[in-house]
Amino acid sequence: MTGAIADDLLTAQASADPYAVFDALRRDDPVHWSETHRAWLVTRYADVSAAFANKAFSNDRVRPVLAKQQARRAESGEAADRPATASERVLALMSGWMVVSDPPVHTRLRKLAAGAFKGQRIAVMDAQITALVDELLDGFLAGAGEQDLISEVAYPLPATVIATMLGAPPSDRDLFREWSDELALVAFGTGGAARAERHERALRGLNEMDAYFRGLVAQRRAEPGEDMLSAMMSTDESDDKLSDDELVAMCALLLFAGHETTTNSIANATLALLRNPDALAALRADPSLLNPAVEELLRYDGPIKVINRWVVAETELAGRTISPGERVHLVLASANRDPEKFTDPDTLDLTRSPNPHVAFGKGIHACIGAQLARMETRIAVGRIVERLPGLALAHEPVWKDALASRSMETLVVTH
Structure with a gap:
């Protein structure tokens, strides 16, 4: 039965609309071994939730991949002193990120970073973000004809916010955006023509970003400010502070996670509203719906499709035995459309309550920046709805063929 199920999440059709694939997996084989992805696909809400709490599913998922690559190289008889490949160097740099660690390392890093979040x-950033959104919309409104809402609004906003939060010049936002894009090639499993060169590009971006953030860390140590980086340097734990390496890793993580996911949240939410004109009209008529609307938009078509876990102990999930050394893909986008958890899950209901979606994960690894992402999405969507009453979709969007992220290349609209 399992071999007959379509499970390739990187086809053009699945990238554009993965929900039919998810529906079939949830119905026919909710914990499904995919030969295509060499991983288990977990698609039901209850199973995804159980997996988040299962210690057999480790979040320390970069180091094992690095170890496998190094072992394969050793088995092939390559000289021990041969330089590491681009892939190995990228994985080594990413392995120290908080988001790919387990307790006690994760517990310590999250506690030390928590003060900055x-x-x-x-909350005090509300007015600042609103001003940034309005500035971007002013430029957007000055244009005529067909325009890409992503490149003009959804894409630059998070990069500017992150630059400001870290105490970097807002003019450096283009650098931030470039580095984030390079990292996405590896972290989100991009397919297609980019696959062959993605590690080389990501390595260049990581090296540039590392040098930049080391300079910024040194500057903030000498001259602390009111920014988030300075906040991460100060802690009540007198005997434990983040090292320079850890601060650089935190900056890289904040840049990447904060930029890509927020861009996707804003773009996907806008598209969902354009495709559901009754919901868009209701939100325009009643701005008080904005907060529950953002939660529903995150559930309906959130920024992340898949979160990965590495299996460290034999365990059972929905009657399937899962073994150490295997990978598990927790399909958040499928869990958020599970009819066993959500009534009429394929309907965009801006008044849905309760709305226990898992767009930002769950448990100890839930996104530390979720409040900021919600704020940026709420403000951007609210201002777009208010200031662009004639907004209309000009062309069907172009979707990226990424395994983990739910992201568009372009969202071309008229106003």
Whole structure:
């Protein structure tokens, strides 16, 4: 039965609309071994939730891949002193990120970073983000004819916010965007023609980014400010502080995770509203719907399709035995459309309550920047709805063939 199920998430059809594939997997084989992806695809809400709490599914998922690559090289008889490949060097740099670690390492890093993500620190950014959105929309409105809402609004906004948060000049946002794109080639499993060169491109971006953030860390150590980087340097734990290497890794993680996911959230939300004109009209008529609308938009077509886990102990999930050394793809986008959890899951209901979606993960690894991502999405979507009453889709969007992210290349509209 399992061999007959279409499970390639990187086809053009699945990239454009993965939900038919997810529906079939949930119905016919909800914990499915995919030969295509060499991983288990977990698609039901209950199973995804159980997996988040299962210690057999490790978030320390970069180091094992690096170790496998190094072992294969050793088995092939390559000289031990041969320089590491681009892929190995990229994985080595990413292996120190908090988001790919387990307790106790993860617990320590998250605790030391938590001060920079305090609710009150994020809340005071509301006016600043609103001003940035309005500035971008001013430029967008100055144009005529068909325009790409992603390149003009959804793409530059998070990069500018992150640059400001880290105390970097907003003019450096183009660098931030470039580095984020290079990292996405590896982290989100991009397919197609980019596959062969993605590690070389990502390595160049990582090296440039590492040098930049080391300079910024040195500057903030000498001259602390009110920015998030300075906040991560100060802690109540007098005997434990983030090292320079850890601070650089935190900056890289904030840049990558904060940029890609927020861009996708804004773009996907706008497209969902354009394709559901009744919901768009309701939001225009009643702006108080904005907060629940953002939660529903995140559930309906969120920024991340898949989160990966590495199996470290034999375990069972929905009657399937999963073995150490295997990979598991927790399909968040499928869990968020599970009819056993959500009534009429394929319907965009801006008043849906409760709405326990897993767009930002769950448990100890839930996204530390979720509050900021929600704020940026809420403000951007709210201002787009208010300031672009004539917004209309000009062409069907072009979707990226990425395994993990739910992202468009372009969203061409008229206003």
